[in-house]
Amino acid sequence: MAAAMPLALLVLLLLGPGGWSQAEPPRDTLREELVITPLPSGDVAATFQFRTRWDSELQRERASHYRLFPKALGQLIAKYSLRELHLSFTQGFWRTRYWGSPFLQAPSDTDHYFLRYAVLPREVVCTENLTPWKKLLPCSSKAGLSVLLKADRLFHTSYHSQAVHIRPICRNARCTRVSWELRQTLSVVFDAFVTGQGKKEWSLFRMFSRTLTEPCPLASESRVYVDITSYNQNNEPLEVSPPPTTTYQDVILGSRKTYAVYDLLDTALINSSRSLNLQLKWKRPPESEAPPVPFLHAQRYVSGYGLQKGELSTLLYNTHPYRAFPVLLLDTVPWYLRLYVHTLTITSKGKENKPSYIHYQPAQDRLQPHLLEMLIQLPASSVTKVSIQFERALLKWTEYTPDPNHGFYVSPSVLSALVPSVVAGTPVDWEESPLFSTLFPVSDGSSYFVRLYTEPLLVSLPTPDFSMPYNVICLTCTVVAVCYGSFYNLLTRTFHIEEPSTGGLAKRLANLIRRVRGVPPL
């Protein structure tokens, strides 16, 4: 689980016909936000969110005129009648077990008929992916929070995930009008504990090698939130400088959190020192405590030996002491692993666990992967094991990737669940509350939505000897040549009656010896 996986790239497209109502004059707003969360392990997670909301009917209008919303994405929506688009580039693996549940993942509402979902686990995320992502921002990287996005720091981290989420949001309760929302998110986890010589202190400058100087003039809201929850109870052992003017309290991911809020649009904040360098210092060293285990986390591995058969296993952990909850597990497995669905077993606490819903779409060779979707009830404080056996298929010799002995990636499974929360939350106003709390609409405060991805797997397939075609040609040629040679020899050989000659070297030698011995020669 702790092994960082090299990458995950995820594309989620929802295609569908667009039939929306009348438009009014386009209006767009930009909000930007940075959440800094010190993680239990001593690392620091920073999550940027840039949200552009555009009150326009993109799919209906012919001539398109763009302001804050990027033209490239708008044209995509208009041309292909996109309903939603979620694209993320990820390097590293979010360790749910140690870091807690992440803020953001994919959408909560999907329609399978129009859904396109794909993952490219082999691709590498690089600065060349960050640059076009930054260009989509209205302020580019010149002002506001985006000045912190410096590539050499962002990729020198243990986790990096950048994403683009486009979705329509309702403008009124009956959803007769929609607006388009573009959320650009970027989360990084800085290895602050290791690089800071065991100190859990950080500052904006140490993490990003930049400080905040001015808000983006186009943004209607530009804020930095610092999570100060876990340290708030025992007599303030830490101090955040500069001291926050306000704090914000809410139930986030099932627990009560306190955030220090810095509003960049508040001119007093930056004017006093001309730049804002947030710092966190400890008054006395914190006690090392075991990190709280999240209620839902998962693990996945491949087992078996040899190159013919194997088994995919997924372990789902529910650590809630008394509540059971259902989990939707979505698996896409490439066609070259031939799944045997009759071997699908789900066990929790030693007993068989029957899923309440199964959707299985078998793979077609070279056309589509297996799709397996299950709704599983996880009993309280239990480990559920989902395992399925597979057989490795042989590929055509041109279908192997370069370096085939590296193995083939199997995309991570997706877990979606409504996890019961410890503290009841209050319903929030969508437009007013901070961006990180409005990623998923939650109807009531008794549970919260979590979407997790397991590790991508690496499966080695039997690889042929790629010089074989040449060897076969050479061998065939040799066999043909040998057959031909003997045949030719047989045809053209002529027999002569040899006149007895004086003999060869052996006979002369023998005669020499005979003469020495005094025996008559041959």
Added chain:
Amino acid sequence: MAVAATSATDIEVVRGRRAALFCAAVAIVLGLPLWWKTTETYRAPLPYSQISGLDALQLRLMVPVTVVFTRDSVPLDDQEKLPFTVVHEREIPLKCEFLQGQGCLVELRSVQRCVECPTKEPECFSAFFSEPSAFLSQDKMSYIGPGRTAVVRGIMHREALNIMGRRIIQVAQAMSLTEDVLAAALADHLPEDKWSSDKRRPLKSSSGYEITFSLLNPDPKSHDVHWDIEGAVRRYVQPFLSALSAAGNFSVDSQVRLGASLTRLPPATTWPCTASPMSSTQWNPGWDPALPPCTLCSTFCSTCLMATNAFHSPRWGGIMVYNVDPKAYNGSRLPVRVEVDMVRVMEVFLAQLRLLFGIAQPQVPPKCLLSGPKSEGLMTWELDRLLWARSVENLATATTTLTSLAQLLGKISNIVIKDDVASEVYRAVAAVQKAAEELASGHLASAFVASQEAVTSSERAFFDPSLLHLLYFPDDQKFAIYIPLFLPMAVPILHSLAKIFLETRKNWNKSEKTD
């Protein structure tokens, strides 16, 4: 006994020799052709001779002109002498590298004796002769209308017909093709020195164009710029583009780039064939960016250091610097709200669009009155002229592409020519010929369509990825595969052939000696 033995040996030797010869014959007669046939690269036949014929293609552009005489505009006895058709040919010699000897013959065909004025817009050019003093003021001899019509003043003179003929030709040339238009269309194919580089201003011919209006605001902190681009596009740009719609598909959009700084000039040379690259946002028109902010592409600037406030980059787009009235800063706090005056901006942009599409200002013959443009800003005969120019340009492009493809395929024998590539080449050749025929018979619209098809097909053939499949197949790998087969087979055959040859020569020498 010995005789029998020698004869038996002789028979054996002869048999062996025959067997060896037979094997060699089979290998050469059967084996070699079989190997040659099975390892050949597939090359579909191409119309090489027709393609080389395109090189010397003589384009003949016909401009049919109908001449209508109103009553009393010509002396009565001259009316009897009027010929039914007159053909006037003019050669425009344009020597260029690929189109050797391509000339253009403009043909004017006049038809007379129709007195009634046609009510709807004519399909071809018409020149009217009349004596309406109300229509033309005394010092003007002719009038060119916004449609395809012109009016020429009649004359009562003994040489009336000759004079009128010259005038008609003058007017018709002004309204149809001139040397300049053709030279601009063929600018890419003509040698550099002959035609100045400002002939290369228009966008290259293409099947579709994407037009983007960008408002660049480098300092959104102090300026809050608004523009009513939707209304402006609807009012000014759409009518112009719908008038131009015969020349291609257009899509219009706009964007606002805020905080975009002026960093570098985009490469003004190449762009993939179908889009007009007017959307680049980061570029530098060459003044010091440290000076007060200047916004571009219909943009604004507080104090700009330039005498002219608009310029255009050939084949790329246009830029307008929009200055903010300095009074706006007085007493108001930042950001200053700026409303862009779209009439001013669109005037400049429409002029730049005309330049980009190569619609030049018409060269009016002396004493001629030119009508004001139609409401969409484009006269019908200007569109005709554009289509002519585009057809000629397309034909030149297609011919160049086909010729270089044929040269390339002739030079490199390793290239696979698939059937679909060959069929594209055939289609392109046929389309070029069809376009040339249609031009010669005066059917402009179908000629333009055919010329576009010629360009599309020829480029599809030229850029087909299957041409590259075996291009880089190395020769040493072929040897590595063939040697294990050929060496063991060839050595015994060559050996026995050499032996037979030696023995035959020895026998021959021996028989000569005995003789």
